[in-house]
Amino acid sequence: MKFSPFLIVVLLLLAVSAYGQTARFTVQLEASPALDVAQEKVKKLRESGVEAYIVRSEVPGKGTFYRVRVGIFDSLAEARSSARIFRTSGRSGILCCSI
Numbered sequence: 211m212k213f214s215p216f217l218i219v220v221l222l223l224l225a226v227s228a229y230g231q232t233a234r235f236t237v238q239l240e241a242s243p244a245l246d247v248a249q250e251k252v253k254k255l256r257e258s259g260v261e262a263y264i265v266r267s268e269v270p271g272k273g274t275f276y277r278v279r280v281g282i283f284d285s286l287a288e289a290r291s292s293a294r295i296f297r298t299s300g301r302s303g304i305l306c307c308s309i
Contacts, residue, residue: 234282234308235285235306236279236306237289238278238279238307241275242276243274245264245276248278251278252278261281264279265277265279280296290306
């Protein structure tokens with residue numbers, strides 16, 4: 211069974227809430243199997259004043275991906291607000307996730 215990224219985020223949030231832990235959130239702008247592509251994206255974002263960073267992740271069955279993320283937020287609402295700003299600037303594929 212294949213799950214959408216949104217559903218996975220929701221399930222993770224529910225799991226965190228169920229255990230009473232404090233979650234923190236980020237906004238993921240892109241994921242690439244190529245480190246140089248992710249580095250170029252981060253460079254462009256930083257040149258425009260956005261503090262972006264890369265998270266290396268092993269994706270089962272797909273290999274290594276480099277996720278370009280911005281921000282660390284204390285609430286999902288804050289992350290979503292930031293994500294809306296990026297969406298209105300024409301970026302797509304944006305999602306909020308817990309860290």
